[in-house]
Amino acid sequence: MTPPSLFLGMAAVLLVLVGAYLYRLAAGPTVFDRLLGLSGFGTKTTLILLLVGAVYERLDMFVDISLAYALLGFIGSLAAARYLEREGASR
């Protein structure tokens, strides 16, 4: 098994596992569960971008995209957590 096909398989498995986070995002009983699903979704997306870059052999380009995505996801989930802490949780 060559490494690019190994990475393609790993990206496929991660895409299946993202389903768990999507379920939590859609069904989570509290708003914090949804926030947790969103932040886990962002982390998985970062990794899948890296793996897709490895498959296409353009990792030098995809690493910048995934870094920007990781930064945006981090800032977004911090801002949402701060907002909920200040406002109190509305279901």
Add this chain to the structure above:
Amino acid sequence: MTTLLVLVVGAALFFHTVAALGVLRMPDFYTRLHAVAKAETLGVVLTVTALILWVGPSLLAVKIAFVAVFLLLANPTSTHAISRAALRSGLRPWQREPADGAPHGTLDQ
């Protein structure tokens, strides 16, 4: 080399699977967050390690390592912020037998 790569990828997939199972199956919000904070961070680091092993020593490997270092810092930080927001807005942690009869997983009010 390829054997090492397969081993690292397998370990990463194991930790990602554990994190996803924890998100699906744990009884309340705090335990789910626990699964994500630890298992997923380790899965991220192992995945990026596999990519670095494949790329070999270069500037690109340093940039990929920077993604891992950033996620290693950012993932626990955002998890901490979310759990503190939940605790301060009165989400009760899960208990096997609720102390005062209040159902777990609900908000005080």
